[in-house]
Amino acid sequence: MRHTFVVHVEDKPGVLNRVASLFRRRAFNIESLTVGHTETSGVSRMTIVVDTDANGAKRLEANLYKLVNVLRVTDLTAEAAVVRELTLIRVKADHETRTHIMQLVDTFRAKVVDVAPDTLIIEATGTEEKIDGLVGVLEPYDVLEMVRTGRVAMSRGQQAPVEVPADESPAEADDNVSYSV
Amino acid sequence: MANIRTGAQILWESLVREGVTTVFGYPGGAILPAYDAMLEYPIRHVLVRHEQGATHMADGYARASGEVGVAIATSGPGATNMVTGIATAMLDSSPMVCITGQVGSKLIGSDAFQETDVTGVTLPITKHNYLVSDVDEVAPTIHEAFYVAKSGRPGPVLVDITKDAQQSSTEFVWDDSPVQLPGYRPELRATDAEYQQAVELINGAKRPVIFAGHGVMLSGAMDLVREFAERANIPIAMTLLGIGSVPALHPLNLGMMGMHGEAWVNQAIQEADLLLAFGMRFDDRVTGNLKTYAPNARKIHIDIDPAEFNKNVLVDVTLAGDLSAVLTDLLPHVERGDRSDWLSAIGVMKGDSAVRDVQNIPDSGHLYAAHVINDIWRMTDGQAVVVTDVGQHQMWEAQYYHHQEPRSLITSGGLGTMGFALPAAIGAKLSRPDAEVWVVVGDGGFQMTMCELATIAQEKVKVNVAIINNGYLGMVRQWQEFFYERRYAATPLLSPDFAKLADAFGVKSAQVARRQDVEPTIEMARAHEGAVVIDFRVEQEDTVYPMVPAGADLHAMIRRPSSSPIVETADD
Numbered sequence: 001m002r003h004t005f006v007v008h009v010e011d012k013p014g015v016l017n018r019v020a021s022l023f024r025r026r027a028f029n030i031e032s033l034t035v036g037h038t039e040t041s042g043v044s045r046m047t048i049v050v051d052t053d054a055n056g057a058k059r060l061e062a063n064l065y066k067l068v069n070v071l072r073v074t075d076l077t078a079e080a081a082v083v084r085e086l087t088l089i090r091v092k093a094d095h096e097t098r099t100h101i102m103q104l105v106d107t108f109r110a111k112v113v114d115v116a117p118d119t120l121i122i123e124a125t126g127t128e129e130k131i132d133g134l135v136g137v138l139e140p141y142d143v144l145e146m147v148r149t150g151r152v153a154m155s156r157g158q159q160a161p162v163e164v165p166a167d168e169s170p171a172e173a174d175d176n177v178s179y180s181v
Numbered sequence: 182m183a184n185i186r187t188g189a190q191i192l193w194e195s196l197v198r199e200g201v202t203t204v205f206g207y208p209g210g211a212i213l214p215a216y217d218a219m220l221e222y223p224i225r226h227v228l229v230r231h232e233q234g235a236t237h238m239a240d241g242y243a244r245a246s247g248e249v250g251v252a253i254a255t256s257g258p259g260a261t262n263m264v265t266g267i268a269t270a271m272l273d274s275s276p277m278v279c280i281t282g283q284v285g286s287k288l289i290g291s292d293a294f295q296e297t298d299v300t301g302v303t304l305p306i307t308k309h310n311y312l313v314s315d316v317d318e319v320a321p322t323i324h325e326a327f328y329v330a331k332s333g334r335p336g337p338v339l340v341d342i343t344k345d346a347q348q349s350s351t352e353f354v355w356d357d358s359p360v361q362l363p364g365y366r367p368e369l370r371a372t373d374a375e376y377q378q379a380v381e382l383i384n385g386a387k388r389p390v391i392f393a394g395h396g397v398m399l400s401g402a403m404d405l406v407r408e409f410a411e412r413a414n415i416p417i418a419m420t421l422l423g424i425g426s427v428p429a430l431h432p433l434n435l436g437m438m439g440m441h442g443e444a445w446v447n448q449a450i451q452e453a454d455l456l457l458a459f460g461m462r463f464d465d466r467v468t469g470n471l472k473t474y475a476p477n478a479r480k481i482h483i484d485i486d487p488a489e490f491n492k493n494v495l496v497d498v499t500l501a502g503d504l505s506a507v508l509t510d511l512l513p514h515v516e517r518g519d520r521s522d523w524l525s526a527i528g529v530m531k532g533d534s535a536v537r538d539v540q541n542i543p544d545s546g547h548l549y550a551a552h553v554i555n556d557i558w559r560m561t562d563g564q565a566v567v568v569t570d571v572g573q574h575q576m577w578e579a580q581y582y583h584h585q586e587p588r589s590l591i592t593s594g595g596l597g598t599m600g601f602a603l604p605a606a607i608g609a610k611l612s613r614p615d616a617e618v619w620v621v622v623g624d625g626g627f628q629m630t631m632c633e634l635a636t637i638a639q640e641k642v643k644v645n646v647a648i649i650n651n652g653y654l655g656m657v658r659q660w661q662e663f664f665y666e667r668r669y670a671a672t673p674l675l676s677p678d679f680a681k682l683a684d685a686f687g688v689k690s691a692q693v694a695r696r697q698d699v700e701p702t703i704e705m706a707r708a709h710e711g712a713v714v715i716d717f718r719v720e721q722e723d724t725v726y727p728m729v730p731a732g733a734d735l736h737a738m739i740r741r742p743s744s745s746p747i748v749e750t751a752d753d
Contacts, residue, residue: 005713009365018304025305055491062488068309068329071364 032150209255236266272595333367396460
């Protein structure tokens with residue numbers, strides 16, 4: 001199954017290489033990896049998605065801890081967490097189709113961030129399932145270009161409700177959560 | 182700013198403060214400032230003939246003494262030549278610090294002369310590595326490197342220092358307070374629940390076996406393991422690198438397990454109801470086929486590195502931590518046990534194997550490697566430090582030299598590095614000058630690093646070198662014999678006359694082809710003041726038995742055939 005790790009690392013040269021090298025060397029396949037700053041200066045945060053079993057995830061965590069520059073590893077897979085991905089999609093849109101597309105964008109609570117005579121750029125944030133859904137409905141209009149960031153994740157506060165299961169439709173699943181973008 | 186030093190001087194100031202007295206190295210352009218400064222410091226520098234040798238020497242130094250070994254080389258080819266030695270130390274958890282020069286920081290990334298991205302190259306084979314381009318970072322990095330190398334599960338650390346960092350000056354400040362690394366967790370502690378589970382399994386076991394691995398020695402837990410085994414009457418099987426952690430002649434010590442372990446040891450493992458793995462990692466050479474491995478046994482794994490848990494063998498209880506600390510916690514709860522039924526059952530498995538001592542075989546005119554090794558054992562009273570290479574001789578050494586002392590067998594177990602023995606023995610001897618050091622090496626491996634005979638001559642290192650010369654790459658030949666229909670592809674080996682070769686290096690030599698000459702020649706070597714190389718011309722197509730073919734069931738070993746001279750009894 002897919003495991004989502006949040007890895008706090010020292011912000012030093014070569015640390016991304018050390019982490020990525022570890023996955024390669026131990027034959028784990030990275031599905032996505034994002035890295036950025038955190039609230040603490042000198043500390044970077046990686047969100048890494050890996051397809052492995054529970055035992056593999058445990059060993060991966062132990063191996064990550066062996067890297068001197070790794071500060072903290074959390075496997076969010078079994079925890080209540082907010083998991084999001086950001087995407088930008090350039091889709092073909094002329095005066096006939098533009099309105100239809102913008103309605104779809106509204107339904108998915110996405111945004112149009114660029115309008116050109118024959119294209120739109122749509123920005124969407126949400127779970128992978130929601131974005132997959134958006135991409136699915138846009139495909140008939142001709143998706144020209146797409147970029148997805150891969151997962152970022154954060155565990156929920158203690159009082160927060162557990163996220164609704166992923167098998168519900170993407171639009172409904174997002175009803176009671178706010179978006180960061 | 183009274184205490185101004187160059188980075189090169191600070192390097193040695195720091196090494197001296199870390200207790201370093203001996204380094205193994207080879208100079209070159211990017212490390213020249215450090216070499217120039219070295220002359221001002223109380224350091225013995227051993228000039229090697231190849232940087233691979235420097236790393237094996239540092240490794241041997243570390244394994245024999247427990248101290249961190251230090252190797253030094255220049256940038257580019259000097260550093261890349263270290264790769265094999267670093268990987269060897271990594272797989273066997275040997276504490277080592279490698280210092281390499283690097284081109285000036287402004288040249289990095291320009292493909293300058295002798296520039297290699299050495300921290301990149303060694304990233305997966307070091308415990309950690311550093312690129313130092315700021316003179317102010319030299320002292321703290323050396324301090325940190327030694328701490329990382331020897332703490333927790335030990336391993337090699339590489340410090341790459343740019344030429345300008347060596348040449349620049351700064352105030353030297355030595356902070357020897359304990360290193361604080363925010364993310365580094367060298368030691369862990371298991372939970373009380375895990376301890377409780379372990380204690381229940383141990384006290385309830387009827388057919389338990391203890392596995393003593395390299396971690397027993399790295400942790401200094403030899404006495405605790407013995408006490409544990411004696412209290413609960415549990416037999417001990419050793420990994421190759423665990424040899425010496427429990428005296429070979431201790432009544433509870435079964436011997437080595439795994440691919441070339443004795444049949445009764447592997448059989449006991451397969452019939453056990455509990456395995457207690459102490460500081461070992463269930464290498465594939467130890468387990469054979471994982472699907473049929475110890476099918477009836479519950480398993481307790483104690484290791485300082487939790488990344489080893491459930492890696493190869495799924496276990497029931499894991500106890501993370503330093504073995505000595507874990508055993509100290511466990512011991513009071515371990516009940517005294519009898520287990521005489523189990524011990525006598527193992528005795529039955531042993532059968533007549535024990536009396537098939539190689540020394541009982543009448544002299545048939547053949548010289549077998551086992552004779553040579555058994556005679557070295559007998560004549561050194563089991564007290565020598567033996568450094569082996571990799572191959573058949575390595576397995577025969579493990580079978581026929583009965584090590585009584587910890588850190589007395591030094592061998593490349595995990596990586597299986599041919600060429601390891603000769604340089605590693607130099608390091609071992611220099612770290613333990615009072616020890617009698619023997620090299621047991623094949624004719625193949627010897628030729629990989631035999632240039633270090635010149636180092637032995639120049640540094641006047643007293644080691645005795647027993648070349649087990651069978652004219653083949655013997656272990657590969659054995660696999661070809663068993664698994665490739667005796668198609669001996671690239672295994673027959675033409676070698677120089679090793680005795681003449683040693684003479685040319687200025688090292689005393691002898692050649693032995695008859696069994697009756699083995700003993701007097703060993704005696705001669707022991708008595709001689711300087712190093713001695715003995716070319717033992719042994720039987721060419723001899724085979725290491727028993728053998729569990731790679732990936733086969735541990736109990737499905739190829740046993741000694743009755744036609745083999747090694748298993749002939751005195752009656753034959």
